[in-house]
Every structure is written in structure tokens, then in C-alpha cells.
Amino acid sequence: MISSSKKTLGLFTKPSIFEKGIGALLPEAYKNFYKEWKELEPQAVHYVPEEGKWKRNEITGQVTPIQNRPIPLIWPKEHNEQLWGGEGVVQGFQSRGKYKRRIPHFWVPVLRRSVVYSEILDKYISVIVTDRTINLINANYGFDHYLLKTPACDLKSLLALRLKRRILKELLNECPAYVKHSEKYECVLAEYKKYLTKYTAEDIEWYGYTFPEACKKMQVILDKQNEAIPLKHIYRSALIEKMKATSESDDTNNLEVSEKIPWLHKINPFGKKQETS
Amino acid sequence: MWNSLRNIVNCGISLSQPYNNIINQQIRTTYILKRKHQPRLHKKNMKPKSLSHKHYLYELIKDTTVEKSQPLKLILSTNVEGLGSKGDLVEVKPSYGYNNLILLQKAVYATEENIEKYINLEKKLEDKPSSPYVPIRMACMQRMTLSVVMNKELPWTLKPWHIRVSFRKCGWEVPEKAIILPDQPISGPDLNAESKEFFITVQFSPKERQEVRCRLHHWSTHPSDRLPYVKEFWKIPAEPLIPITQKEHNSEIKL
Numbered sequence: 001m002i003s004s005s006k007k008t009l010g011l012f013t014k015p016s017i018f019e020k021g022i023g024a025l026l027p028e029a030y031k032n033f034y035k036e037w038k039e040l041e042p043q044a045v046h047y048v049p050e051e052g053k054w055k056r057n058e059i060t061g062q063v064t065p066i067q068n069r070p071i072p073l074i075w076p077k078e079h080n081e082q083l084w085g086g087e088g089v090v091q092g093f094q095s096r097g098k099y100k101r102r103i104p105h106f107w108v109p110v111l112r113r114s115v116v117y118s119e120i121l122d123k124y125i126s127v128i129v130t131d132r133t134i135n136l137i138n139a140n141y142g143f144d145h146y147l148l149k150t151p152a153c154d155l156k157s158l159l160a161l162r163l164k165r166r167i168l169k170e171l172l173n174e175c176p177a178y179v180k181h182s183e184k185y186e187c188v189l190a191e192y193k194k195y196l197t198k199y200t201a202e203d204i205e206w207y208g209y210t211f212p213e214a215c216k217k218m219q220v221i222l223d224k225q226n227e228a229i230p231l232k233h234i235y236r237s238a239l240i241e242k243m244k245a246t247s248e249s250d251d252t253n254n255l256e257v258s259e260k261i262p263w264l265h266k267i268n269p270f271g272k273k274q275e276t277s
Numbered sequence: 278m279w280n281s282l283r284n285i286v287n288c289g290i291s292l293s294q295p296y297n298n299i300i301n302q303q304i305r306t307t308y309i310l311k312r313k314h315q316p317r318l319h320k321k322n323m324k325p326k327s328l329s330h331k332h333y334l335y336e337l338i339k340d341t342t343v344e345k346s347q348p349l350k351l352i353l354s355t356n357v358e359g360l361g362s363k364g365d366l367v368e369v370k371p372s373y374g375y376n377n378l379i380l381l382q383k384a385v386y387a388t389e390e391n392i393e394k395y396i397n398l399e400k401k402l403e404d405k406p407s408s409p410y411v412p413i414r415m416a417c418m419q420r421m422t423l424s425v426v427m428n429k430e431l432p433w434t435l436k437p438w439h440i441r442v443s444f445r446k447c448g449w450e451v452p453e454k455a456i457i458l459p460d461q462p463i464s465g466p467d468l469n470a471e472s473k474e475f476f477i478t479v480q481f482s483p484k485e486r487q488e489v490r491c492r493l494h495h496w497s498t499h500p501s502d503r504l505p506y507v508k509e510f511w512k513i514p515a516e517p518l519i520p521i522t523q524k525e526h527n528s529e530i531k532l
Contacts, residue, residue, distance in 0.1 A: 046309060067318055090335065092333040114376075132341075134375055141388050
């Protein structure tokens with residue numbers, strides 16, 4: 001038994017977001033996306049990770065394991081409307097001399113407004129980017145390739161994830177932005193079709209939502225499934241059907257009905273009082 | 278004394294420090310940092326140990342964007358003046374390449390598929406300019422009015438080297454063999470021809486020729502004999518020096 005499970009043995013484990021409430025009803029497609037977004041280790045941007053499993057001290061010869069602890073990053077809420085290309089704000093201290101006190105410092109990426117062009121959507125988008133984003137777009141030979149190749153943990157921002165979902169949906173619908181069977185249409189479809197093999201239609205449907213957004217989407221679906229029909233509608237339709245049935249059978253069974261006199265007609269309330277004894 | 282000297286030296290260092298900082302200022306960056314103190318190792322499959330304040334003390338290793346950027350390899354999909362013609366493989370600065378070529382769809386990235394696609398295209402094009410700079414130079418020559426300054430006293434006949442010198446005066450290096458003079462010889466000094474126009478032809482290659490508007494001026498070495506200076510002479514309309522050539526020029530334009 002591994003040591004971590006020994007420690008948690010017999011303890012109460014808090015249910016995760018996918019184990020309680022509406023989160024438990026979310027499809028596997030969303031859970032996969034969420035894992036890709038939140039749990040996957042993003043690429044090292046602000047530090048150089050050490051390679052290998054072990055290292056040896058040159059002088060003492062002592063062997064120690066290599067454990068890369070990533071530098072914690074901060075993402076302000078504005079970054080969700082921008083493309084930072086995996087960068088973030090580093091909060092920490094600077095040492096500006098041997099005899100000086102450490103000084104708090106924020107290493108903030110330099111942002112600038114630029115334009116990105118999506119070939120699948122055939123649209124120019126004006127967004128705030130970092131230099132790293134543009135470099136990555138160039139390295140991946142285009143904005144669409146960059147979005148489709150990069151996992152959600154590296155894209156990070158909601159804008160990028162939403163754009164990726166839209167691009168994937170557009171691909172699934174075979175690029176309605178272009179005139180069908182034109183030269184450009186065939187070129188674009190041939191270039192980007194390989195990315196669809198990774199995703200199913202359900203994956204694309206549930207890609208790029210935050211957890212609250214996904215819950216809201218699920219709630220809407222559930223509400224649609226369990227839509228309550230008022231009883232008066234059910235009874236009314238049943239009655240109409242019944243009446244239709246009776247009107248059809250009326251012509252044939254008219255005589256029979258006339259012979260059958262209801263018992264209420266036989267009673268004469270103003271007649272002579274019947275003796276009970 | 279030594280104390281004061283030390284103070285001066287210290288002052289000098291402290292003065293020079295901000296100066297260096299200004300020079301080394303990071304303009305736009307992906308900061309690559311390193312922890313000054315490494316966090317303690319944790320056991321296998323266990324939660325990593327918590328970080329204390331000293332693990333947030335960082336040292337800057339590198340600024341990626343201050344470094345010289347690698348050139349961007351592109352294939353032109355249209356003719357770009359001053360860079361190349363359709364199908365050419367060019368290497369440009371990444372910022373110029375992205376903003377002016379990729380976004381305007383004048384070029385595509387040099388991927389293997391694109392190279393295969395455009396390699397055949399390059400051979401097909403025959404009417405491309407001999408150099409990407411030729412169209413720019415031709416357009417510039419079309420706009421200019423060349424001032425040809427000749428002697429007022431000594432007799433002369435206009436030769437290509439006169440034109441070469443006139444070009445050199447306004448900063449153009451044109452070889453003599455490229456200059457074609459009008460058929461009718463121009464000779465002087467002739468004050469009737471003062472500030473009149475004629476056209477010469479500059480040949481870039483057998484296919485590429487450009488006519489240049491020239492204006493004749495007379496000049497004396499003696500200051501008192503000089504003609505009065507006409508300010509911005511190129512803005513004043515002038516008569517043609519050789520009427521026949523003018524007609525020919527007009528007919529060429531119509532064609």
C-alpha cells in the first residue's frame with residue numbers, strides 16, 4: 001500500500017465537485033476536458049525544469065531525486081478575455097544586493113493589442129496578446145493550428161477555449177464560412193480535418209466551459225427532459241379522444257343507447273312515498 | 278582621506294548603477310526565473326512540502342524577448358515590392374512578417390506542404406522583375422525631375438556621363454551603360470534651352486526601362502554671370518526641348 005493511501009485510511013474524504021449535486025450528472029466528455037484544463041501539468045514558461053529523475057552532487061557524490069516545483073502563477077480575471085500564451089503574473093521577492101532587504105516584486109507579462117486571423121472561421125480578431133503568443137502562432141504555422149494543437153492547460157484563458165470550441169464546431173459542420181466545393185474550401189478542410197480524430201461530437205459540445213457554465217448547461221438539458229405537462233392538458237386531450245371515439249361509435253350503437261334508460265330517470269322524487277317495511 | 282576616497286568610489290558605483298539599470302531595462306519579456314533557495318524534497322507520492330517566504334525569492338535568468346529573434350521563413354503568395362515575387366522563399370523579421378505579410382495574406386508559412394505547392398509555381402513565372410527592388414526604383418524615377426546643369430561659357434554636347442553626374446548629385450548611382458540619351462543630340466551653351474525639359478531612358482535590364490524627366494540649366498563659374506536662382510523649379514511647368522521626342526513620349530504613354 002502506498003504511503004499516501006495509508007495516511008488517508010479511515011478518514012473522511014470530501015466529495016469532489018463531480019461527486020455531488022449537478023456535477024455528478026455531467027457527462028464524461030466534460031470531465032475529460034476539465035481534467036485536461038485543470039489537472040494536466042502546463043508547459044514550463046517561467047522556469048527551466050531540470051531533466052532526468054536523479055542527480056549526483058559533483059563534490060560529495062550524493063544522489064538526490066529531482067523534484068521540479070513549478071513557480072506559482074497568478075491569473076487576474078482580465079486574462080480570460082485575452083491570449084497570454086501560457087504566461088502569468090509571478091508574485092515574489094527580488095534581492096537587490098547582499099546587504100539589502102528583499103523587495104516584493106510582480107513580474108507581469110507585457111501585453112499589447114494585436115490581430116489574429118482564423119482561417120477556419122475566415123475572421124480577423126483583435127485581441128490583447130503577449131509576444132509569446134505571436135511566437136507560438138508563428139511556430140505552429142497559424143492561429144488555428146496553435147489552438148487545435150495546444151492542450152487546454154496551456155491555453156488557459158476562457159477566450160482561447162471558447163474560440164477552440166467554435167473552431168472545432170465549425171470543422172465538424174465542414175466550414176460553412178466558405179463556399180462549398182470551392183478551391184479554398186477543399187484546401188482548408190484537407191489541412192485541418194486531422195484534428196477531428198481526437199474529438200467526438202460530444203467532446204466538442206462540452207469543450208471549453210467553466211464548471212458553473214457546464215452545470216447551467218446541464219440544468220437546461222435536464223429541465224428540457226423533465227418538462228412538466230399540466231394535468232389539464234393531459235385530461236383535455238384524453239377527453240377529446242374519448243369523445244371522438246364515442247361520436248364514431250354513436251351511429252352504430254344509437255338504438256342500443258336509446259333502449260338503455262339510466263336508473264336516475266326511473267326515480268320520481270315527487271311520487272308516492274315508498275314504504276320501507 | 279581614504280574614507281573620503283571610498284565614499285567617492287561608492288558614490289560613483291551608486292551613480293553608475295541606475296544608468297546600467299536603464300540600459301538593461303527589460304522592455305517586453307517572458308521572464309524566466311529561478312528560485313534562490315530550493316524547496317525541501319518531499320517523499321514519493323506524498324503531498325509536496327509547503328513553501329515559505331524564502332522560496333518566493335527569485336532571480337531573473339533570462340528575458341526571451343530582449344534576445345535577438347530568429348528570422349521567420351515565409352513563402353510569398355503575391356509580388357511584394359522590395360522583397361520578392363510570388364513563390365519566393367524569404368526570411369524576414371518575425372514582427373514584419375506577421376503584421377505585414379501573414380495577416381494581409383501576402384505570404385504563407387514555409388511548411389513542407391507549402392514549399393511543395395509553391396515550388397512549381399516559381400518556375401512558371403517568367404514576367405517577374407529582375408530584382409525585387411526594380412519596381413520601387415522605377416516608380417521613384419518616374420516621379421523625379423532631374424536637373425542637368427551644364428556650362429554657360431564653354432561649348433558642350435550632352436553625353437551619358439553628364440547625366441550620370443547629375444544623378445550622382447541627387448544621390449543616385451546610375452552606370453553610364455544604362456543611360457540612353459534622346460536620338461537628337463543636345464549641344465550648347467544655348468540660353469534658349471534654359472530650363473526646358475527632355476527625356477532620357479534608364480535601362481535596368483533588357484525588358485525593364487524607365488524614362489526620366491530632365492531639365493537643362495546653365496551654370497557659370499563666375500558668380501556675377503550666373504542666372505538667377507529659381508526656387509523649386511520642378512514645380513513650374515516647362516516647355517519641351519525637343520518637340521519630336523515629346524510627341525514620341527506622348528504616343529508611348531498612350532500605348
